Amino acid sequence: MLLAPAHLAAQAPANATNPLASNRSNIERGRHHFADNCGICHGFNAQGGDKGPSLNTGQFRHGSTDAELYSTITHGVPGTVMPGNALPPEQVWAIITYLRSKIVAARSKIDGNAQAGEKTFWSSDKCARCHMVAGRGGTLGPDLTRIGATRTVQYLTEKVRDPNKELTKGMHEPNGDYVVPISNGTVVVVTKAGQRITGVPRNEDTFSIQMLGTDNEIHLFLKSDLKEVMHEEKSLMPSYNEALLSDIQLRDLLAYLATLR
Numbered sequence: 051m052l053l054a055p056a057h058l059a060a061q062a063p064a065n066a067t068n069p070l071a072s073n074r075s076n077i078e079r080g081r082h083h084f085a086d087n088c089g090i091c092h093g094f095n096a097q098g099g100d101k102g103p104s105l106n107t108g109q110f111r112h113g114s115t116d117a118e119l120y121s122t123i124t125h126g127v128p129g130t131v132m133p134g135n136a137l138p139p140e141q142v143w144a145i146i147t148y149l150r151s152k153i154v155a156a157r158s159k160i161d162g163n164a165q166a167g168e169k170t171f172w173s174s175d176k177c178a179r180c181h182m183v184a185g186r187g188g189t190l191g192p193d194l195t196r197i198g199a200t201r202t203v204q205y206l207t208e209k210v211r212d213p214n215k216e217l218t219k220g221m222h223e224p225n226g227d228y229v230v231p232i233s234n235g236t237v238v239v240v241t242k243a244g245q246r247i248t249g250v251p252r253n254e255d256t257f258s259i260q261m262l263g264t265d266n267e268i269h270l271f272l273k274s275d276l277k278e279v280m281h282e283e284k285s286l287m288p289s290y291n292e293a294l295l296s297d298i299q300l301r302d303l304l305a306y307l308a309t310l311r
């Protein structure tokens with residue numbers, strides 16, 4: 051990845067429009083540059099990843115005109131991990147063409163009942179057991195305070211019905227080349243005494259591992275004290291099939307999640 055100080059990044063005039071818009075080969079080139087430079091944070095399909103928001107919702111907080119996108123991509127977003135890039139202009143435009151091609155009908159209105167969804171979310175055996183919203187809830191899963199702004203309805207639906215599907219998709223490029231470790235997977239450790247603890251990894255280096263266990267406790271181990279450390283590409287989140295969450299409950303839940311922004 052090429053990182054540029056903001057003043058070196060190429061400037062697009064405020065009224066610039068994409069010279070490489072809408073052409074299949076530009077979409078394909080953009081997909082390639084996106085996978086190389088952006089996929090690790092935003093997910094290889096731009097659907098969002100561990101470190102970056104979805105870019106396929108059709109809504110960009112930092113501006114959605116061609117010129118604004120160009121500026122966000124070249125300058126980054128100061129104060130966040132979104133870096134500036136010194137990519138040649140034709141690569142930036144190809145990426146913008148690609149991103150526009152990925153926008154799904156994500157903002158399609160959900161006619162669910164957000165209040166009913168909120169109840170489901172906070173009922174004791176459901177989502178809040180593992181997820182926080184605005185400082186309340188569990189910590190095993192990611193904070194969902196802004197999930198309605200950063201994820202598409204399609205992504206959220208798949209996540210609830212089949213959590214492992216997106217987990218895997220976020221890791222491989224469509225052609226299967228790339229594998230990027232994601233910190234949201236599951237880790238299982240076995241102590242020398244034979245105790246097995248499952249959870250999500252928080253911090254890990256050659257000698258130690260810190261994890262949040264399914265018991266909601268933080269565990270810190272020296273690897274020399276462990277018999278085994280196993281990383282699994284699967285989510286600790288349950289798959290909510292229709293027996294656990296009816297279609298109507300899911301629709302209401304999505305309506306609630308959409309209000310979290």
Ligand code: HEC
Pocket residue numbers: 084087088089090091092101102103105109110111112113119122123127130131132133135145
């Ligand atoms: C190290 C992780 C990382 C990399 C690499 C990265 N981004 Fe980002 N990007 C982010 C984060 C985090 C944000 C959200 C910033 C914020 O809080 O507003 C973001 C925001 C954006 C936005 C603005 C979204 C909006 O709602 O306005 C765009 C567009 C974007 N990135 C495109 C790209 C492109 C294109 C690349 C590759 C050239 C890229 N990003 C590389 C992390 C990353």
Ligand code: HEC
Pocket residue numbers: 098171175176177178179180181190191192194197201206209210213214217234235250285286287288290303
């Ligand atoms: C047993 C704990 C647990 C429960 C219960 C649970 N989740 Fe999760 N959830 C997780 C974990 C761990 C992750 C991170 C790994 C992953 O992405 O699958 C996650 C990820 C997610 C994500 C993806 C967040 C992102 O930024 O991409 C969403 C959305 C989500 N959960 C929604 C829900 C909803 C809605 C419910 C209730 C129907 C729920 N979860 C119940 C543990 C849980």
